[in-house]
Amino acid sequence: MSDNLISERVDRRTLLRGAAAAGVIGIAGCADDDGNGDDGTGNGDDDGTGNGDDGTDDDNGDDNGNGGQTDVIRWHAGGTGGTYFPLSGEFEGIIEDNTDYPVEVSSTGASVENVGSLGNGDADFAMIQNDIAYFARNGEGLEAFEGDPIENLRGVATLYPETIHVLLNPDAGVESLSDLEGMRVNTGDLGSGTQVNALQILESAAGLTTDDFDEQNTDFTQAANQLRDGDVDAAFVVGGWPVGAVEEIATTTDVQILNMSDEERQAARDDASWFADDTIPAGTYGGIDEDVNTVSVQAMIATREEFSADTVEAVTEAIFENLDRLSIKTDFITADSAQDGMSIELHEGADRYFN
Structure with a gap:
């Protein structure tokens, strides 16, 4: 990463923290594609710690190692026949237009598969159901997670009912x-x-x-x-x-x-x-x-603990400050309700924005 880009992101972080201080309070088990087609089969075999040993946060919360972040944010959605995939496409446009980060949205089997991808670091953000998030984080409820919790799974925001x-x-x-x-x-x-x-x-x-x-x-x-x-x-x-x-x-x-x-x-x-x-x-x-x-x-956005807090904060801000650009689930997705039903710990970056 270039020194100029690092400098730009540090400046952006300063601005974001100022915005978060103004205080927007708002933020999960099961489905779809979950809004979309929660046919995931993730195996949750990762030890839940991710690969972020070289990206641990320092005392002031800055993720200097960037949590193993690649140049492109890897966003795992769900099947193309459901809601997760088109909604993730709209998030992609918002994030790319309002941050420095490019986004790659992938069609997946949704919730169960997606938490496995977050657990092993193959995904940076993912759409999942709040019940699946709870099962995965606590190592229960599904055979894939029994006794093998996804310990690095963190919440960003809840979005809308999965019917x-x-x-x-x-x-x-x-x-x-x-x-x-x-x-x-x-x-x-x-x-x-x-x-x-x-x-x-x-x-x-x-x-x-x-x-x-x-x-x-x-x-x-x-x-x-x-x-x-x-x-x-x-x-x-x-x-x-x-x-x-x-x-x-x-x-x-x-x-x-x-x-x-x-x-x-x-x-x-x-x-x-x-x-x-x-x-x-x-x-x-x-x-x-x-x-x-x-x-x-409830449908929700999740991420992994070791992923850059600055990036998570920037992505969260971009989405919830530009909800007028959404055409899907517009009656449900709000900053005020974005912590309703949150079933797992909130990621530091999301917490900075909402709290």
Whole structure:
């Protein structure tokens, strides 16, 4: 890195700290693509410490080693059929226009895969679900993380609800979650956040385990194709509405979305604190003419502990000072709500901006 660029970033850091002092207070388990297609399979095998030994913060919090930072910020999103990927593309434009950092957005399997990539240093920022963040940081909840926490996982901001869509083949005659007993159900990619959410909801709200139905596992786009072709009776999709894969199938196929009962939603909330009541408004998807009651988790931005605090602060400031440039989830993403549901420790750089 050139001396001029270092000098520019030091000057920028000084300005950022002044802005943070003005005080903007605002900032997470599960899905989508999570808003998008949380079909990740990350294995969480990293010891969680990252490779930032040569980039440790000094006493004043400056990351002189830059946390192993490369010339390009590596931002891991999710599947192209969900919300994470297009929203990350909008973040990319904002960051590049308002900081000195170029950004490379990658399509991934979303939450589970992404926390593994942050853990081993392959990603700098990533979109994940707040329940998956909690599982990963604490080494529980998913086989990928059991006894192997991603210790360097840190939060940046929560963004919007990740809504649980239970798509139905109208010919299956499903009116409740318990009706899925004995049916073919796509619960999302194996090991994904979507699968975790689906199995939690089926067990807590209907008493169903994988012994009680024919479980299928694919990503959102393939699940939609299975539903269209009559190969499954139901498919779980987790993402911020409108989810691209659901929009697409709704334009070509007669599809229903399960309207969860109050009792089913209560059971899901009682079983897992990260679930919250949610509603998909009528008209969100073609053929869905009435509000659909369901539950949701939260989408969030995460990073890794050893990554430069100055860069994280600059990226966070760029996003939340330019929210007017977003066209996706604009009713939900705000600085004031950006710490709501944050399920893991906040990164130093994000803390500087919000607090």
